[in-house]
Amino acid sequence: MILHHAKGSCSLGILVLIEELGIDCEVRHVDLPGGEQRTPEFLAINPKGKVPALIRDDGQVITEWPAIASYLAALKPERQLLPADPLGLARVVEAVEYVVSTMHMQGFSRIVRPENFCPERDQAEQVKERGLEIFRSGFDLFDRALEDRPFVAGSFSIADAALFYAEWWMVNRLDGRLPRNCNAHYERLMDRAAVRRALDR
Template identity: 35%
Template sequence: MRLYYSPGSCALAPHIVIEETGADYEPVRITLAKGEHMTDAFGAINPRRRVPVLELDDGQVLTETHAIMCYLADSHPDAKLIPTDPLGRARAHEWMNWLASTVHVTFATFFRPERFLGEGQAKEPMQAAARQRYDALMHEIDGRLPGEGFALGGFSVVDAHLTVFLRWAARMDHDPASYPTYQALVRRVQDRPAAARALEIEELPPL
């Protein structure tokens, strides 16, 4: 398998998960800041020009953080990365769907406002609103997380996904320490050898 990632992007979540599985894979760096997602070669792999992308050994391509993490967890059941009981699984999807559709999109309205605005519309009001909304979402997460363990009890794909969004706090001019329960959970994730390896490969310091 190949995992296409950009350092510190949402691809960090499946990067942590693939390391947790112990699977053989090749990490392929596509640095968004250098425009490497705009090459013809990457466009042929993912015409949406987004990371993460998981390329399977038979050449099939899977996109979307949530889907990639579920695939990795389900194809490595011994790693126990997603609950198997119906309610536990639904809770995992509940978290990841909300993170992708609400928290990630709030970040995108700050960093890619032009994608959400009509021609000539000012981006600053939308960015200011996104910054405030991000802070409210971080507080909401902080209030929902347990003081020990992980989001669903034991470590799961949800914790890998959560790790990404707190790491973006500084880019939104917010201090991760303002969300102490969330920060403590991310630190527990980062203390795991799999996350430490993913951070090392992406050349990122722990939060």
């Protein structure tokens, strides 16, 4: 398999899962600042023009963070990165969707791409401020959820890889502070060998 990944992007979470599951996968780096995602070559792989994109050995392409994460977890069901029980599964999917659709797309995207949310340049700072509010409120929710558990769903799951990439952004791209329990979660994941290998890649 081949993962199309961009440094500092949400595909870091997918790399974490690949390393955690021990899946043999080539990583191809996409130059987002340079616009590689808009080239005909990349659009032939993912017409959406974004990462992550996973190419299976049979050539089929899977896109979108939740879909790729779920697919990888399903390849190694014995690792239980997706719970087998219906309620546990729902809770993991719930957490992943909130990170991706709200914290990432509604929050972080406003911070780094304010022009996508406002027609006037003089509104950019307000858009960024609103994005940071959304991003931080997400961490507040997860902070409460992590009060009595080490991982989002009790044991390590794809939800932790999703939350980790958002935490990594807050610490390394925004130079911000995480709430106490989220910071403990972030440090816990930073200590995992799979996460260190993902960061090295």
